[in-house]
Amino acid sequence: MNNNINNAQKAEIIAHALPHIQKYRKKTVVVKYGGNAMINDELKEAVMRDLVLLTTVGIKVVLVHGGGPAINKTLEKMQIESKFENGLRVTDKDTVDVVQMVLAGKVNKDLVCQIGNMGGHAIGLSGMDGNMMKCEALDDCHGFVGEIKEVNTEVIEEVLNHNFIPVISTIGYDEKGNCYNINADTAAAAIAGALKAEALVSMTDIVGLLRDKDDDSTLIHKVYISDTPALIAEGIISGGMIPKIDSMTQALREGVKKAFIIDGRVPHSILMELLTDEGMGTMFRSR
Numbered sequence: 001m002n003n004n005i006n007n008a009q010k011a012e013i014i015a016h017a018l019p020h021i022q023k024y025r026k027k028t029v030v031v032k033y034g035g036n037a038m039i040n041d042e043l044k045e046a047v048m049r050d051l052v053l054l055t056t057v058g059i060k061v062v063l064v065h066g067g068g069p070a071i072n073k074t075l076e077k078m079q080i081e082s083k084f085e086n087g088l089r090v091t092d093k094d095t096v097d098v099v100q101m102v103l104a105g106k107v108n109k110d111l112v113c114q115i116g117n118m119g120g121h122a123i124g125l126s127g128m129d130g131n132m133m134k135c136e137a138l139d140d141c142h143g144f145v146g147e148i149k150e151v152n153t154e155v156i157e158e159v160l161n162h163n164f165i166p167v168i169s170t171i172g173y174d175e176k177g178n179c180y181n182i183n184a185d186t187a188a189a190a191i192a193g194a195l196k197a198e199a200l201v202s203m204t205d206i207v208g209l210l211r212d213k214d215d216d217s218t219l220i221h222k223v224y225i226s227d228t229p230a231l232i233a234e235g236i237i238s239g240g241m242i243p244k245i246d247s248m249t250q251a252l253r254e255g256v257k258k259a260f261i262i263d264g265r266v267p268h269s270i271l272m273e274l275l276t277d278e279g280m281g282t283m284f285r286s287r
Contacts, residue, residue, distance in 0.1 A: 017275040024274060025058040027198035028160070030256075032188035033111075034066040035205040037264030044114065046267040047203070051165060052120035053271070060160045063122075063167045064191055066184035067107040074102050087240050088142055091181045096144035099181045103169035104128070111167050122165040127182060130155030133172035133190070135180040146172045146180025148187065151194035189247035193254030200251050201273065202244065203264030208282035209245075211236055222283050225249045245284070252286040259284040 031051065037043045051061050071089075075082050075098055083090040091099060104126040115122040127133030132155060135146030159166040170187040172180045185202060192200040209231075211218035223231070228245060231237045237245055248259040262269045262281035272280045 016277075017271075020275040021057045021059075024054075024198060026060070028060040028062060028192075028195050029054065029199045029201060029274070030062045030064060030188055030192035030195065030197045031270065032064050032066075032184055032200070032202045033264070034068070034184050035203065035264050037203050038065070038067070039069050040265075043265065043267060045118075047264070047270065048111070048114045048120070049118050050268055050270050052115060052118045054274070055120060055163070055165060061165050062156060062160070062191060062195065062197070063111065063165055064170060064184060064188040065103075065107065065111060065167065066170055067103050070107050071099055071102050074098050085141055087243070088138075088145055088183060089181060090142055091144040093144065096179050096181055100126075100171055100179045103171055108167055108169045115165055115167070120165060121163060122167050123159050124167045124169070125155065125159070126169040127172040127187065128179065131173075132156070132168070133170075133182065133187065135172035135174055135182065137180070144178065144180050146174075146182045148172060148182060148190045151190050153191070153194045156191070156195065183243070183247075185244045185247045189251040189256075189259075192256045192259075193251040196255040197251075198257050199274070200248060200256050200259040201270055202248070202259070202261050203270070204244075204261055205263070205265060206261070207263045207280075208261050209237065209241070220282055221279065222285065225252055225284060225286055248284050252284060257285075 037047055051063060054061050072082055080094055108124040112122045112124040131152045133148050134150040135148055138145045138147040156166050170182040170184045172182050189200060207216050207219055209220045209223060211220055228237060228249060232242065251259060260273050260281050260283050262273045269280055
């Protein structure tokens with residue numbers, strides 16, 4: 001909190017947050033974490049501190065993470081070329097082995113450790129643990145990129161019931177024991193839908209959905225999923241934003257109350273979105 005704020009102002013901020021805390025208390029919030037918030041150490045520390053704060057006031061937090069930059073760095077060191085098709089990583093057998101090693105290993109355990117260092121409690125999981133995310137190949141050209149066919153929330157709920165934060169890396173499995181790389185937005189939305197979460201929060205590298213992509217002042221604060229076809233037709237939702245919002249729409253249809261796109265580059269953005277009247281990103285609702 002800003003050191004220039006006096007104690008009375010700090011108390012007022014906490015008092016204004018109380019109704020929002022009560023609204024989310026004992027409810028589940030799924031956070032998709034990636035982008036610059038994940039590679040900038042100061043931002044990462046702020047995000048982990050915020051997640052610990054949310055759990056401390058009784059909100060059940062599920063953290064779903066990617067790790068594209070870390071995967072790219074490891075592939076480069078191993079002299080394995082990175083290839084992308086339609087925004088998704090082409091994942092051959094060598095690449096999926098690296099994805100599994102990096103996501104379920106270093107990236108996941110670093111986040112678990114950092115939450116612990118902030119005074120929280122976390123357990124690292126992957127979509128392969130507890131038969132969580134059963135997949136099949138998305139198509140013929142992306143290799144071991146998974147399309148989720150089934151989500152088993154048993155292990156997630158067990159971790160939440162013991163007041164730990166499940167930290168989930170986005171890899172899945174099939175009946176033959178193959179590992180699959182899963183898009184983090186897709187995985188977070190599927191998990192949120194299966195949990196019937198109160199909210200799904202996607203931390204991105206943009207301020208939210210913009211009417212003019214080059215003008216942050218054109219932020220659209222609220223969108224109903226019935227409006228999305230028109231927004232796509234107008235070109236307001238385009239490119240990589242389409243699959244992200246498709247995933248959110250599916251989560252809302254499966255029972256998630258609301259979904260948010262927020263700017264993960266801004267410290268404490270998740271607190272500003274969930275615990276203030278104004279919010280800071282774009283909220284999606286089914287009605």
